[in-house]
Amino acid sequence: MRVRNFSQLTNIAIRGSTLASKFLLIFFLARFLEPSELGVYGLFAATIGYSLYLLGFDFYTYTTRELLKCDRSQWGGLLKDQGALTLVLYAVFLPLLGLVFLKGLLPLHVAGWFFSLLVLEHLTQELGRLLVAVSDQLYASLVLFLRSGLWAVLATVLMFLEPNVRTLNMVLGAWTLGSAMALLLGIFRLKRMRLSGWSKKVDWIWIVKGLKVAIALLVATLAIRGVFTLDRYWVQHLVGLDVLGAYVLFMGICSALMSFLDAGVFAFIYPGLISAYQKQDAAGFRQGVRKLLIQTIGLSAGFAVVALITIGPLLAWLDKPLYSDQLVLFPWLLLATVLYSVGMIPHFALYAQGRDRPIIYSHIASLLVFVLATWIFSHFWVQLAVSMGLCASFLSILCWKSWSYFRLTAAQYRIFQS
Known part of the structure; x- marks a missing residue:
């Protein structure tokens, strides 16, 4: 019980730090950027958040329940099936999301950041959900901290110290770096789990179900x-x-x-x-x-x-x-x-x-x-x-x-x- 309570407190502390970092970032953005630039950042973040569902199709809601039902030896096969579906969804929706810029919903100069962050955010989100589902809360929190917390701290410190970097591009670049680091940590933890079943052929019938x-x-x-x-x-x-x-x-x-x-x-x-x-x-x-x-x-x-x-x-x-x-x-x-x-x-x-x-x-x-x-x-x-x-x-x-x-x-x- 003590170990569990310590784990929960550690998890809350890490996620609290992530929250504080995001909270700090939004206030420094409000202080150092023009309100219109903060508005563009809000539109960008909201569009990224919405687009993530097109790349994932909320398939994790099905995978999570299936993982908890079956033996750990089968988990690799289920994750492989989800990965195959993800590749198909990428091929379909990434080109279609270009309409966001062709229709002028977001300015064209952030298109590169948009697609880079979209893929990174999706992969780290799915890894984080997997870690939560298997009750590996500590690593899930660490992935989230890299994805949403650490880069926000670094961006805030840079904006505070150096007026020349108080730009939207700097913020999006820091976000991209943080997501990339979170992805590497998530992949490392997944490999350490030593899941089996990866050699199984992709089960398209299970995917359709x-x-x-x-x-x-x-x-x-x-x-x-x-x-x-x-x-x-x-x-x-x-x-x-x-x-x-x-x-x-x-x-x-x-x-x-x-x-x-x-x-x-x-x-x-x-x-x-x-x-x-x-x-x-x-x-x-x-x-x-x-x-x-x-x-x-x-x-x-x-x-x-x-x-x-x-x-x-x-x-x-x-x-x-x-x-x-x-x-x-x-x-x-x-x-x-x-x-x-x-x-x-x-x-x-x-x-x-x-x-x-x-x-x-x-x-x-x-x-x-x-x-x-x-x-x-x-x-x-x-x-x-x-x-x-x-x-x-x-x-x-x-x-x-x-x-x-x-x-x-x-x-x-x-x-x-x-």
């Missing part, structure tokens, strides 16, 4: 990630690139909550939920969901209080009136993030049971709710329309998943029983 499961989840993921990508483009359309810079800053602060939860709560609890359900351990499943509920709500409430107290002094330090003028956005974005975080409680409880349909339907509905709500709000509150649309969208997800959890979960697996 997995795609039938993963594509349904992919539709749901694309819908929810569509909300997190469309919001930035919609803000730019409604109020311009400068205000988008403020939106990216505030959303960067709020998204720190999800990083904390991923590091200290979700990464430790959800593999156990899957295992407990597979073993028909109802008591273990209930205990896992109860821990998920208490820790998620506790962290969310604490984060919200600290964020509301500290946002004023942080904006004063930035000394850019534009950000202070847009402060009204922050409480709405914070509320949206808390709603999204709490919605992950029934999400993981459903996912562990293989109850994918409510997840899929709620995510698709959330995109529709976001578009409709934002369109309506934009007629009355242009500045707040997108933020209020996010709140409506994530509230709909929370309600749908919670209702589905109590409706579909057998009585012995529910934490609240009549």
Whole structure:
């Protein structure tokens, strides 16, 4: 038990350092770059994040459950199958993503960074997910630190010391270097696992079977990630690139909550939920969901209080009136993030049971709710329309998943029983 607690604390410390690094970066970008440049960075990062799902097809959701079901001697074969699918997806989608630049959604001068980072981010993301699934949390955190933390520290220090490097290209170059280092570490750890089964022929029948499961989840993921990508483009359309810079800053602060939860709560609890359900351990499943509920709500409430107290002094330090003028956005974005975080409680409880349909339907509905709500709000509150649309969208997800959890979960697996 002591070893496990030490491992969790170490994992939280590493991911906390990653979070602090990203947090530091977004503030220094806000201080040293023009708001319009920060807006471009936000669009770039959001487009990268969305494109990752096209390269992975969320196939890991199927692979993870299959890995946990079978013997370790078969894992190499399953990962080889996933790798074969990845090569096919690269061949299809990488050329199509060139339309992002041909249509002018992103400036052409960042195209090289875009495709380099897209491949690096995808490979490191999949390796990180594998390490989480096999409960190798420490290395998963180290990969994440290289991918998202260390380079941010280096970029921040360089911008602080040398005014001449305060450019978007320098930031993207540092990001690329960090992702490359994370990839090398992930490959090293994968080799040290000494998995067998790599000589097995690619099982395209298994891949097609997995795609039938993963594509349904992919539709749901694309819908929810569509909300997190469309919001930035919609803000730019409604109020311009400068205000988008403020939106990216505030959303960067709020998204720190999800990083904390991923590091200290979700990464430790959800593999156990899957295992407990597979073993028909109802008591273990209930205990896992109860821990998920208490820790998620506790962290969310604490984060919200600290964020509301500290946002004023942080904006004063930035000394850019534009950000202070847009402060009204922050409480709405914070509320949206808390709603999204709490919605992950029934999400993981459903996912562990293989109850994918409510997840899929709620995510698709959330995109529709976001578009409709934002369109309506934009007629009355242009500045707040997108933020209020996010709140409506994530509230709909929370309600749908919670209702589905109590409706579909057998009585012995529910934490609240009549």
